[in-house]
Amino acid sequence: MIWHPLLLAVLILDSLSFFMVSAAAVTALRIVISWSPQSAEQHQIRLEVKAEVASVQVRGAGLLFVASSVLFIVAVSNVLPALVPGAMCGTGVLQACRGLGQRALAFRLLTIVIVYVWCSVDRLNRAHPDAPLTTVSGRGCLLLVPVLFLAYLDSVRAVMALDTHQPVDCCAVVYDQVRSLAPATGNLLSLPDAWMVAVFLAAGILLIVLGLRVWRAKSPPSSPLSFALTGLSLLWVPLAYLALIRVLAAYHYQVLYHHCPWCLFLADHHLVGYPLFGALAVTCLEGCVLWVGLKVARDFPQVAIPAYNRSQLAGLSIASATLLFVVLAAGPAMLWRLRFGVWM
Amino acid sequence: MQPDKLTAASRIVRAIVILFVLAAAGILLASFAGSPQQRIRLFARSLNLTSPAFIAAGHALRHPEFLHPAVDLCFSPLLGNPPPDPHALLFEPRAPLVSEGLR
Amino acid sequence: MKHPIISPLWIWAARDLMRHPYEALLLVLSLTSLIAIMGAALLLVEAVSHEATDLLKAGPSLVVRRISGGGWVPLPKRESLQLAKSVPGVVHARTRLWGTVLGPEGPVTLFGVDQLEGDLLLAHQLSRRPAAGEAVIGHGVLSQLNQTVITLTGQETLNFKIIQILEPHTSVATHDIVLLDATDAGKLLGVPDGFASDLAIEVFHEEEEQAIVPDLAAAFPWPVRITTRREAIGSYSAGWARLGGMTGFILLPALTALALIVAGTIRDRLGRRYEVGLLKALGWTSTDLIRLQMYRAILLAMAAAACGMLSACLLVFWPGSPWAGFFLSGWQTHPAALHINASGAFWVLVQISAIIILPFLTATLWPALKGVAADPQDLLQGHER
Incomplete structure (x- = not known):
């Protein structure tokens, strides 16, 4: 373990958010068991008040958790590499966490997806005085508790396991991962680089066009178009990640065959990893929200209009995030080509 | 509610905001006026310095070159104290060594 | 009262602070001292590791x-x-x-x-x-x-x-x-x-x-x-980061105590439910009341953060000031002068916000939520009873 104040800050924020979500989950359980919107009994009125409180608690917990996740990523990518012998970037730090760091990050990502979708549903719920989505958001809160607990637990374990006495070799890890990924993932990774980038760009442009169409639609967006946008955004995110790591990152590093995602977060590369991966996260989250918005609009007519409006906003967010990613990821490659007349 | 109290309250808000902004600006300005890094680097390069002068001369942390390899690394001040091993805290570590020796 | 820039709720929050000036002052003082001690440790760590790394890279x-x-x-x-x-x-x-x-x-x-x-x-x-x-x-x-x-x-x-x-x-x-x-x-x-x-x-x-x-x-x-x-840089960074972490852990009980006191005070205040009921009956929403409590806490936190960070900077960076090095790392001799670096100070503020200010705000939010989410009629009747 390393006693770094940034890790202490992460753990304190995680503890607070877990505490708040647990308190809200007690109310959520009561809502799931005994919510009856038609009733005017004292029990129901008290539950409605408590539901309001729980909503603020989960939103507060979500904010704290997102803040702690950003600090965790900053710690892994920018602060801890200086303390782990042999680590040049976050890859070495995760190696020093004996594999627990990746799990913590995966659970954190999943928690953020659930919190984000929950917040969107809660916002729609608060848009109508009858709060028709209260039971749905109660179930969402109950789903959030175990995932957030696992994220919290794995973060604590990763921090405890962090070994600053054993040297690591992060470049070896990157090369091993790329070598071992190739046979395992089969066709997609064995796709020629040029094709992969072409598919990534074509899908990105399609995503921008579809996102803008959903945003500009005068009537409620049609279901096939919106579901296509959701599906495409969720498929595009892994494709964009692979295209970035396998091909386009080389133009940022100006080194061939360096397939490291964490080096993009370093100050040497202008911290470009933050906007790049932030844009990917927004595309993924807004894709989920778009689907949830349409589902809510279909199943709960009371909140259909705000749900459609939210879906349209999601279309705009997806288009903007995709555009940002494409420009930032492919920009250096284009500049290289213009400058030297060849691809790397 | 007297109106003059609200005027005082608005002054307090403004004072707190101004204090905060001034503190942030002061720290920022001090950092710009701060370190003559170029000259410090020049000394480090010229004298081939291997440690800054934060710790008094003669201490092993100041001069890591003084550490002799014959001294066990457990006692190296360059290494932080390792976290306590729960097994060592809960169980007697000597027992297996003794039995190994007997064997 | 209208003000071109400041929202009226902020002024109400300051007015609320003026009702209990000594309590507010004591809260600011205790938060300032926590931020100053923690900030001094973190700034010292940041400055030493930054300057050491910079110097060692030239060596x-x-x-x-x-x-x-x-x-x-x-x-x-x-x-x-x-x-x-x-x-x-x-x-x-x-x-x-x-x-x-x-x-x-x-x-x-x-x-x-x-x-x-x-x-x-x-x-x-x-x-x-x-x-x-x-x-x-x-x-x-x-x-x-x-x-x-x-x-x-x-x-x-x-x-x-x-x-x-x-x-x-x-x-x-x-x-x-x-x-x-x-x-x-x-x-x-x-x-x-x-x-x-x-x-x-x-x-x-x-x-x-x-x-x-x-x-x-x-x-x-x-x-x-x-x-x-590299091992010299690692020893400076890791060893000094440990000092910052240790100070944080040592201050945790004080921070917890402060959070409990804040939560208790607000719970007591909102326990006087008549005031909350009256405000609600006058048209204040629960959100307004929660915002009022949060703005009140944010004003205190801003004042404490400004004073605490300035004190920490003076303790660590004031020319010839040996306090931080003497207390936190046992430097017996007159220490070398350290210099502020902007990104380091920013990260220290982020860490302090996460370790001290956000828990303080959460401690404010928690009882405020419990206190205000009630029916105004119940609140007013409860007082009459």
Whole structure:
């Protein structure tokens, strides 16, 4: 373990958010068991008040958790590499966490997806005085508790396991991962680089066009178009990640065959990893929200209009995030080509 | 509610905001006026310095070159104290060594 | 009351603070002291590791020292330079003549300046290279800087005429350093002519530092101890980060106590439900009431953050202030001057926000939520009963 104040800050924020979500989950359980919107009994009125409180608690917990996740990523990518012998970037730090760091990050990502979708549903719920989505958001809160607990637990374990006495070799890890990924993932990774980038760009442009169409639609967006946008955004995110790591990152590093995602977060590369991966996260989250918005609009007519409006906003967010990613990821490659007349 | 109290309250808000902004600006300005890094680097390069002068001369942390390899690394001040091993805290570590020796 | 910039709720929050001025003052004081102590520790850690890393990056990649069973022994200059340069990967090698000797006020680090080093320094830092019997001293060597002679005790005791005192803002590198002519330094350290204390080596790429160590050790016919720049940087960063983390852990009970007191006070205040009921009956929503409590807490936190960070900066960076180093890391001597760096101060503020201010705001939010989410009729009737 390393006693770094940034890790202490992460753990304190995680503890607070877990505490708040647990308190809200007690109310959520009561809502799931005994919510009856038609009733005017004292029990129901008290539950409605408590539901309001729980909503603020989960939103507060979500904010704290997102803040702690950003600090965790900053710690892994920018602060801890200086303390782990042999680590040049976050890859070495995760190696020093004996594999627990990746799990913590995966659970954190999943928690953020659930919190984000929950917040969107809660916002729609608060848009109508009858709060028709209260039971749905109660179930969402109950789903959030175990995932957030696992994220919290794995973060604590990763921090405890962090070994600053054993040297690591992060470049070896990157090369091993790329070598071992190739046979395992089969066709997609064995796709020629040029094709992969072409598919990534074509899908990105399609995503921008579809996102803008959903945003500009005068009537409620049609279901096939919106579901296509959701599906495409969720498929595009892994494709964009692979295209970035396998091909386009080389133009940022100006080194061939360096397939490291964490080096993009370093100050040497202008911290470009933050906007790049932030844009990917927004595309993924807004894709989920778009689907949830349409589902809510279909199943709960009371909140259909705000749900459609939210879906349209999601279309705009997806288009903007995709555009940002494409420009930032492919920009250096284009500049290289213009400058030297060849691809790397 | 007297109106003059609200005027005082608005002054307090403004004072707190101004204090905060001034503190942030002061720290920022001090950092710009701060370190003559170029000259410090020049000394480090010229004298081939291997440690800054934060710790008094003669201490092993100041001069890591003084550490002799014959001294066990457990006692190296360059290494932080390792976290306590729960097994060592809960169980007697000597027992297996003794039995190994007997064997 | 309308104000062009400040929302009326902020003014109401300040008005609410004025109702209990001593309580607000005590809260600000306790938050300020927590932020000042934590901030001083974090700023000290940040400044030391930043300055150390910056300085070490300008220094040599590796240092080779000849050792014997009892300690270190001088190495022959010409032979060791030839041997070092014969190892593939070594770009540059220089000998160093240095050691620690006793000064008038404690140990000092002594450097022998040869012609090469003298020329490089002369152009930028020194008025002239110290000749035999002369010394250039760092700002922290003597407390009375008007002295003209310094006595140093090594193998022999010798007096030197001080020709220059190095500027205090370079004291990160030169605080307790004495520069002498190489022959004088050799006499004090007991190093004969043609010998040096150790070798400073540069390699082409940072990655080679660790890889070249076995080859380098094998190139010399005597046992050597090789220290790398990376392990020195790691020791500074990790060791000092530990101090920051430890301070955070030590302050956790105080922080928890403060959060409990804040939560208890707000719960008591909102327990006087009549006031909340009245405001609600007048048209305030639950959100307004929660915002009022949060703005109140944010005003306190802003004042405390400003005062706490300024105090922390003064404790760590004020010229000649030894407080932070003395209390937090046991520096017994007058410490070298540290300098603020903007990104470091920003990250310290982020860490303080996460460790102190956000828990404080959560402690405010929690009872406020419980207190205001009730029916105004119940609140007013509860008072009448």
